[in-house]
Amino acid sequence: MLHDKYSFVYIGLKDAKMSIISNEILFSELRSICGEANVTDHESDKIAHSLNRNWYTRTLWAQNKSIPVADVIVYPETTQQVSEILRLANLEKVPVTPFGGGSSGMGGNIAEHGGIIVDLKKMNKLLNVNEHSLMASVQAGIGCWGYEDELNKIGYTSGHVPASFFCSTIGGFLALRSAGRLSTGYGKIENMALALEVVLPNGEVMRTRPVPAHAAGPDLNQLFIGSEGAYGIISEATLKIHPYPEERRFRAMLFPNLHAGLEALRKILRSGVHLIIGRLYDERETATLFKRTWGVEREGAYAVVGFDGNRDMVDVEEKMSLKVCREEGGEDLGREKGDQWWENRFGDYYPADKRDVERYQALLGGRHAGGTMDVSAPYNQIESLYGEAREAFLNRFSEKYTADIYAHFSHWYKHGTMFYCRWHLRDIPEDENLLALYNDVWSTIIPIAVAHEGVIEHHHGIGRLLGRFLKLQDRGSFTVLKEIKKALDPNNIMNPGVMGLGDY
C-alpha cells in the first residue's frame, strides 16, 4: 500500500529485511519480557496506533483502504524491558517503531513494515527533581501535561507548552525536536535536555551526564534528539526546569504590515530583551483572527509579545519592547488582548461547529487538501522565503483549485526566525489523485526553504512526510546521518524508512 509511486511517504527500503520468527513465538518472547498485560495484538489498538494524528493513514482508513499496522504493540515499564525488546528484535530482525503520545502528523510513528510498536506511555514516572540545580529526570513516556502539572505543584515550570500539551510525551518531543509556545524564552526541547538515556538498536543502554556544558567530545544528546527512533529509543531524560515566574505578561500589537512586525521583533531580540514569546501573524491571518475573535475588520499584522520572570525586569522589558514596536509603526492593543490570546492558546484547536466538520469531511473525502510548512531561516532570508513560497503556491494551484495560504511567525531567535504556514486547496475534482497533489504541493514549496538558507522543518520532525527533502537540504550531512544509522543499526530494525533513512 505504501509503495504507491504517488505516496508522499518516503520509502527508505529497497527490500525490507524479512524476519522469519513467527508471530506466536515473538508474542511469547515479548510477554516474558513485559508481562501478559503489556503485550497486545488487539486489532482496535493496532488501528488506533496507526491512525493517531497522521493524515495519510486517516485518509486511507476513511476511504476503506488498508493501512499499515504493527503486528504487536508492547508497553514496557522499564528501560531494562526496552533493552530486552530491542535485543530480541535485533536478533530476529523485526522492525521496531517507537510510539509516544501519537500527536505527530508527520507519519514518523507509522509501523510501515509491521513488526513491533514500542509504546512508551507506561514509562511515565517523574523520577527526580533536583531543585538545587534546576533539573528534573523523567521516563520518556511521561505526558507533557502531567509533567508540567507535577512541576507547577512544587513551584517550577518546564517552559514547554506546545499545542499538543494534552496528548504528547517528553520522549516524543525529544524524538522530533519539538517547540512549545514559549520557546523564544525557554528554548526548544533540544535546548532543555541536559542528559539522555538511550536504548540502542542492539539493546545496549547509553547514558549522558546532566552537565550544563562540556568539551568531552561531540554532544551525543543532540545526535539522538530528532533522530525519530532511527538510532534507538530515548528511555529517560533529564531536562532543565525553571522557578515558576513571579510575573507573566502579554502585550498585543498591530503593525502596519508583516515587514514592520518582522523588523520590530528582530530588533527586540537584538536588544537583549528576554521575550518568552513573539507571535506575528501575516496580513491574511490577521484579518481572519480579528474578525473571528473580536468581530471587527482590521488590516495589518497582529502580534503578541510576552515576558515573564521578576516583576521589575518584566516592567523594563515590556517598556523596551513597546518602544521598539512604536518605532516600527506598531499600535499598542494593550495587555488585555495579549492575555486573551494566552488564555485562549488551546481554544482554536477544538473543532467548533459544522463548518469545521465540513472542512474535515472534505479533507477526508478528498475534496479539500491542507497542510502546514514550518521552516526556519536567518532574518535576511525569512521574509523573501515566505513571499516566494506563497507566490509559488498560488501561481501553481490557484487556477485549478481554490487556493489559500497564510502564516504566522512564532519562534524567535537573535539570528533568525521561523514561519508556520498553512495552505489549503479546496474544490478538488473528485477524480484527483490526492496523494500526487500533496506531493506536488510539498515539491513546490519545500525546496524554496532550502534555496533560502533555510531548513525544511522547524519543530515537527521529518517523519515519512518530508524524508525525500532531507536529502535535498544538505547532501553531505544526509550521508553522515545514513552512515551513523548503518553503524548503530546494521540490521535496520529501528523505524526503517523514517526520515528517508534505512536505504543500505
Place this chain on the structure above:
Amino acid sequence: MHIDDIQLEIEICGFCPLMCKDMCCFHQHAKSEDSAPHMRNLSLWKVLEGKDPSEKKAFLKQAAEVIYLCTLCGQCTAWCGRSRDIPTNMMGGRADVVEHELAPDKVYEIDSKTEAEHNPYGESHDKRLSKLDESTKNILKQAKDNRTGLWIGCTTAYHQPEIVQAMVKIFKTAAVDVQILNDDEWCCGLPLYKLGLRKRASELAEHNTQALEKKEFETIIVDCPECYRAFKDFYPAMGYTIRANVVHSSEYILDLASNGKIEPKNKIAKTLTYHDPCELARHSTPIVRTEYTTSDMYESPREVLNKIPGITLKEMRWTRDKTYCCGGGIGVRELYPEFSLDIGKKVPSEALKVGAETLAVACPACKRQFSRVGEGEGNLEIYSIAELVAQSL
C-alpha cells in the same frame, strides 16, 4: 440508528486533535490508543460513513470493541474547550451495538440479571431490604404520612445499607415520616441505559414511574446520584415523568438542618474532604449538554458537611466539574475490573495528600468503590454525608 441523531457531535469529537486525551481517566490507566476519546468517536464516525446496513454493521462490530472503554464520567466534556458531550456519543453507540447484538457478553449478563431480579447485581429481589437492621425496618413500616418517599437504590440496598439506616435516623430525628416502595422498587434503569440496554431501561422506568405514581408522594428523597439523574434527566428523555419533587438526600438534609429540624451537635473533630460524584457534579450542571442537564449540585453537600461541628473541610485537587471518576459504576467494574480498581485508587490517594482523615461521599457506588480500593491507603475512613450527619445527631 441512534447515532444518526448525534452525527455532528461524533464527527466533531473524532476530528479533534486529541485535546482531551490525557484527561480521560480510562486512557490514563489503560494507556492503549484505542481507549482515547477521539478514537472511540472515530470508530462511530466510521459506522456513520458505512454505505449500506451490512457495511455499517461490520463497522459497528469494530466500534463495539472500543466504545465500552469509557466510564462515561464526562471529564472529557468538562475539559473540552467546546464542552462536547462524549458520554452521550458513547451511549448512542452502545444502544446501536446492543440492538445489533454486538455488545460484550457481560453487557447481556447484566441485562439478564436485571430481568430476573430487577437489579443489575443479580441479587435476590426478595432480599432487597434484608440487610437493613430491624430498627430501621420498623421505623419505615410505622411511617403513616405518605407525602415523602425515600428511594433506596440497588447499590445502597445490597451493598451500603448503613446509608439508609443513617438517613432514617436523621428523618426520625426531624420527625419526618418517609415511606419506601418495598418490593415495588426496581433498578432505576440508568446503568442499563448507559450500557446501551435501552429497552430494559425503559421497562424499568415505566414500572418505577407507575409505582411512584401509586404512592402519590409529593417529594422523593434519592441518595444515589445515578437514580437521581435517572429520575430528573433520563426518564423524561425516555418519555416518563415523575410528578413528585425529586431531591437529593444532601439537599433534603441541608433543608432540615437549615430549618432547625435537626441540629448536628456531636463534634466530629476530623479533617475531611468531599468527593463530588460525576453524576451529581458535572453531569448535573450546564457543563454537560443541555439535553441531560439539571441543576448545580456542588454546594449542598459541602454546606451540609460544614454544619457538623468540629469538621475541617479541605478541598482535593480534582473537585467540582473536574472531579475524578471513582471507576466503580456498573459496567466498568464488570467489563474491566482491573482498570476499575486502578481508576478508583486516585481519589483516596488525593484525599490523603490533603491530609484528610475522612473521605465524605454522596454516592453509594463511590463509597463502595473507595472502601474497596482504599484499603491499604493509610487510615482513611469513608463515609456518606448521611452517615456523618447521623453520627453528629
